[in-house]
Amino acid sequence: MLLVVEQFLNGLQFGLLLFLLAAGLTLVFGIMDFVNLAHGSLYMMGAYFAATFVAWTGSFVIGVMLALGATLLLGVALEFIALRHLYGRDHLDHVLATFGLILFFNDAVRLIWGPAGLALPLPAWLTVPIQIMPGIYYPAYRLAIILVALAVALMLYIVVMRTRLGMLIRAGASNREMIGALGINIKLLYTLVFGLGAALAGLAGMMQAPILTVQIGMGENILILAFVIIVIGGIGSIRGAFLAAIFVGLIDTLGRAFLPDLLRKILSSAAASTAAPALSSMLIYLLMAIVLVVRPEGLFPASRR
Amino acid sequence: MIASFNARNLVAALVIASLLLLPLYASISGNVFVLTLFTRIVIFALAASSLNLIMGYGGMMSFGHAAYLGIGGYAVGILAHEGIGSGFIQWPVALLASALFALVIGALSLRTRGVYFIMITLAFAQMAYYVATGLAPYGGDDGLTIYKRSDFAGLINLSNRVQFYYLCLFCLFGGVYLIWRIVNSRFGLVVQGLRSNEQRMQAIGFPAKRYRLVCFVIAGTLCGLAGALLANNTDFVSPAVMYWTRSGDLMVMVILGGMGSLFGPVLGAIVYLLLEEALSQVTEYWALIMGPLLLLIVLFGRGGIMGLLGRLSRG
Numbered sequence: 001m002l003l004v005v006e007q008f009l010n011g012l013q014f015g016l017l018l019f020l021l022a023a024g025l026t027l028v029f030g031i032m033d034f035v036n037l038a039h040g041s042l043y044m045m046g047a048y049f050a051a052t053f054v055a056w057t058g059s060f061v062i063g064v065m066l067a068l069g070a071t072l073l074l075g076v077a078l079e080f081i082a083l084r085h086l087y088g089r090d091h092l093d094h095v096l097a098t099f100g101l102i103l104f105f106n107d108a109v110r111l112i113w114g115p116a117g118l119a120l121p122l123p124a125w126l127t128v129p130i131q132i133m134p135g136i137y138y139p140a141y142r143l144a145i146i147l148v149a150l151a152v153a154l155m156l157y158i159v160v161m162r163t164r165l166g167m168l169i170r171a172g173a174s175n176r177e178m179i180g181a182l183g184i185n186i187k188l189l190y191t192l193v194f195g196l197g198a199a200l201a202g203l204a205g206m207m208q209a210p211i212l213t214v215q216i217g218m219g220e221n222i223l224i225l226a227f228v229i230i231v232i233g234g235i236g237s238i239r240g241a242f243l244a245a246i247f248v249g250l251i252d253t254l255g256r257a258f259l260p261d262l263l264r265k266i267l268s269s270a271a272a273s274t275a276a277p278a279l280s281s282m283l284i285y286l287l288m289a290i291v292l293v294v295r296p297e298g299l300f301p302a303s304r305r
Numbered sequence: 306m307i308a309s310f311n312a313r314n315l316v317a318a319l320v321i322a323s324l325l326l327l328p329l330y331a332s333i334s335g336n337v338f339v340l341t342l343f344t345r346i347v348i349f350a351l352a353a354s355s356l357n358l359i360m361g362y363g364g365m366m367s368f369g370h371a372a373y374l375g376i377g378g379y380a381v382g383i384l385a386h387e388g389i390g391s392g393f394i395q396w397p398v399a400l401l402a403s404a405l406f407a408l409v410i411g412a413l414s415l416r417t418r419g420v421y422f423i424m425i426t427l428a429f430a431q432m433a434y435y436v437a438t439g440l441a442p443y444g445g446d447d448g449l450t451i452y453k454r455s456d457f458a459g460l461i462n463l464s465n466r467v468q469f470y471y472l473c474l475f476c477l478f479g480g481v482y483l484i485w486r487i488v489n490s491r492f493g494l495v496v497q498g499l500r501s502n503e504q505r506m507q508a509i510g511f512p513a514k515r516y517r518l519v520c521f522v523i524a525g526t527l528c529g530l531a532g533a534l535l536a537n538n539t540d541f542v543s544p545a546v547m548y549w550t551r552s553g554d555l556m557v558m559v560i561l562g563g564m565g566s567l568f569g570p571v572l573g574a575i576v577y578l579l580l581e582e583a584l585s586q587v588t589e590y591w592a593l594i595m596g597p598l599l600l601l602i603v604l605f606g607r608g609g610i611m612g613l614l615g616r617l618s619r620g
Contacts, residue, residue, distance in 0.1 A: 035420060037553075082600055089603075091420055092366055096560050097603040099553045104596025111590050224431060224549060231424045278439020285428040285435075289413060292425050296417040 005136055007257040008250070013142050015249020016149035020204035021222060022229040022241040023156060024197025030236025031173045031193050034083065035091050037098035039201050039226065040219025041105035042078075046071040046202025047209040047218065048109060051118040060123040067206050068199055075198020079191050087190070106216050117215035120206070145207050152203070153242060160238060169193060173236060225252075228288045234298030244299065248284050255280040311618035313611060317568040320575065324474055328467045340466055346578045347473045348534045351480050353558040353570035355527035358484050360556070361565030362493065363520045364500030368423045369410070369430025370555050373403045373525050375437055375547035377532020382449040382542040392455030392463075396533050403529025404522050406433070411521035415514055430552055437544035448543025455537055463537055473534050477571070480527050485567055487523065496520045561602060563611025572610050 025039050049070045054063030078101070086094055122141055129137035160166035168189055171179045180186040205219065212218065229248050233240025260276035267275065291299060324347065331340040352374060359365040380399035389395065410429040417425055443449045454463035463469045487493045495516050498506045507513050536542045545551070554577070562573025580598075584591030606613060 029420070035423075082604070085604055091423065092360075092556075092560065092564075093603045095366075095368070095423065095553075096557060097600045099550075099557065100596040100599025100603070102550075102596070103592035103599070107590045107592035107596070111593065220550070224427065227424050228428060231421060231428075235420060274439060274441040274445075278435050281435040281438070282432045285432045288428050289425065289432075292417050292421060293413050296421060298421075 002136055003257070005133070006138065007254055009132075009138055009142065009146070010257075011250035011253035012246065013146050013149075013249070014253050015246035016146055016153070017204050017208055018222070018225055018229055018249055019242050019245035020149055020152060020200045020207075021226040022233070022245050023153075023238055024200040025226050026230040026233070026236055026238060026241045027169075027193055028197045029230065030238075031169060031176075032087050032190055034087060035094040035098070036083070036197075037095060037223065038078070038101035038105065039098075039197070040223030041102050042071060042075060042198045042201040042219070043205035043222060044109065044214075044216070044219035045074055045105065046205035047120070047214040048113055048118065049202065050206035050209055051120045051214045052113075054120060060126070064206055068203060071202025071205075072195045072199040075202075076191055076195040078198070079194040083194070084187065084190065102220070109216050115216065117213040120209040120214055122210045141210060148203075148207065152200070156200075156238065165192075225284065228284055231298055232288050232291045234301040237298070237300045240298060240300030248287070251287060252280075252284050255283040259283075312614040313566075313568075313618060316572070316614055320568075320572065321478075328470055332467075337466065340470055342578075342582060344466075344470045344473055344538055345535075346575055347470070347477050348531050348538060349555070349558065349578060350571040350574035351473070351477045351534070352528050352531035353555050353562070353574045354477070354480055354484060355524045355531065356555050357559045357562075357564060357566075357570040358487065358527070359521055359524040360559055361569075362488055362500065363496045363517060363524075365415075365517060365521060366419075366423050366556075367414075367426040367521075367524075368549070368552050368556065369426035369428075369433075370524075370528055371547050371549070371551035372406065372430035372433040373528035374532040374535055374551065375433060375542070375544065376403045376406055377529035377534075378536035378542035378546055379437060379440075379443070379449070379532075380529075381455060381533045381536045382451050383443055385451045385453060385455075386443060386449060390453050390456045392457045395455050396530070399533040400526050400529050403532065404526040407522040407525025408518070411518045411525070415517050415521065427549055427552070430547060431549060434544050434547040434549075437547060444543070446544065448541055448545070451536060451540045451542065454540065455533070469537070473538070476530060476534060480530070481567060481571065483527070487520075488567070492516065492519070557599060561599075561609050563609035566609075566611040569609055569611040576610065 021039065021043055024042075025036060028034050028036050028039075046067060049067035050064050052063075053066040053070070054060055057063045057066070082097070082101075086097055126141040126144060128140050130140045130143055132138045132143070158166075160169060168179065168184055172184075172186060172189055172193075176186060204222075208218075208222075225248065229244045230241050232248065233242075233244030256277075259280045260272060263272035263276050263279070266272075295301075324343070327343055328340060331337060352370070355373075356367065356370045359367055377399040380402045381395045384390075384395045384398060410426065414422055414425045414429065438446050454469075457463070461468055461472060463472065488497070495506065495511050499511070499513050499516060503513055532546070535546065558573035558577045559570045560573070561577055562571065563569030581591060581595065584594055588594075602609075608615065
């Protein structure tokens with residue numbers, strides 16, 4: 001029981017983290033119609049910035065805040081210098097250009113921070129276990145991730161659904177020419193959205209950093225997961241991304257935790273221990289394939305046009 | 306497709322001639338490395354050409370093409386590991402396995418369009434990647450060393466550098482010729498028609514999905530051949546050949562050379578891998594230059610090298 005609750009919370013935490021990454025991706029795709037493979041690089045940069053700034057300032061909170069700003073600026077700069085010239089081009093051009101950016105960022109990080117990974121140590125007040133149910137303790141940091149991510153999701157919902165900016169964003173998603181014609185500075189809006197997406201990716205990276213190490217290529221595997229999520233959820237739909245992210249986080253975590261035992265009941269233990277890791281890595285891709293075969297537009301296709 | 310004298314054909318002819326004469330240069334100059342490098346390049350040119358068949362002519366943007374490199378490679382590697390060294394068994398199995406994989410994932414993926422297609426092919430390739438990492442009896446994560454190259458009963462010796470190079474070159478030219486025949490056949494025209502306007506083609510009465518699927522399977526099989534060659538070239542096969550960045554590399558080669566041009570991907574593979582080699586000689590951080598270069602190519606170099614040559618010859 002203890003293990004189930006813990007793994008369930010881990011899954012939820014991982015899912016919410018994935019949502020932060022997927023939200024930026026799906027926003028950028030839904031509004032600018034832009035496929036950004038370099039989103040994972042922004043995730044990585046967020047983690048590296050955080051590790052650096054936390055070491056500099058000696059304060060976890062200030063360091064993370066600075067890193068968040070730095071990632072946002074990086075995103076804005078990236079959009080301004082290169083990516084805005086690619087809007088309206090073929091998706092393939094986006095894939096190629098941002099693939100180049102991944103290569104660039106990976107080597108840039110290797111040059112600046114060296115090939116070895118960094119560690120982002122947690123402050124003492126975040127390492128204590130917290131009693132969430134009688135007799136069940138859960139690490140405070142993971143709990144903090146869940147709360148922060150939920151708060152961000154709520155904020156995103158309020159911004160997109162309840163503010164003028166959000167209204168413009170939604171209008172831009174459904175008809176970009178029209179809102180440009182109505183006198184809205186669409187370029188600025190795009191830059192803002194891209195910066196927001198970058199900051200979300202960076203936030204996900206720096207929150208994940210204390211749990212795993214900060215290393216080159218950390219954004220690549222998780223980027224693929226984020227893509228799986230937005231495809232399952234329906235590209236351009238934040239609500240779809242949220243539900244799909246939690247779903248994927250739970251399936252991935254619970255699969256890794258319980259599939260080996262489950263398989264051991266059916267297969268011999270040798271066969272199970274070889275098959276289980278591969279099978280649990282495949283689970284979400286399997287899920288995506290099934291979803292796409294049944295509903296080629298994802299579960300919650302954003303209404304377009 | 307009438308061969309006329311223009312920059313494109315000139316470059317293609319020059320490249321073909323240089324590829325054919327390369328072993329001669331290698332033996333005269335004593336530079337063995339160049340032969341090893343170009344064997345690799347020729348193999349990737351074949352893989353990129355096969356991707357071009359579906360991407361350039363069929364409009365199917367597969368982001369999982371490296372999976373076939375792995376499947377072809379693992380077919381050779383696993384059979385060799387099990388003591389079946391004959392190429393007459395290994396290679397047909399490699400082709401068949403790739404074709405079968407392409408058939409299954411094609412049948413599922415082709416239900417989707419656009420970005421969804423890019424993503425679902427990517428997902429299937431990642432699945433193949435994870436299956437390979439889980440193959441514990443065959444090395445799992447670490448990969449599988451192939452101690453003996455495919456044996457063709459004395460017909461050709463794959464361990465001989467020059468013979469192996471010419472075999473790869475033969476496969477590349479054969480593959481390009483096959484693609485040329487396909488593209489200009491009735492079947493190929495239908496597939497290209499589907500890329501331009503699917504609705505119209507369906508209205509005329511062509512079953513869109515079936516044509517696309519056959520094209521997808523042919524491309525996968527060709528890439529499986531490249532995989533079998535690659536495994537023999539490196540004497541090693543590991544999940545890394547199927548990793549998604551490898552698929553990205555293949556896409557870059559196709560687009561760099563010129564998507565939808567017969568010889569473009571070959572040029573793309575040559576330029577991309579030579580550039581990678583040259584840059585990594587200069588600096589350890591070659592991707593720092595390569596990355597922005599790709600960005601510039603996308604921003605300013607529409608149609609890739611072939612497009613550039615086409616514009617040159619038009620003046």
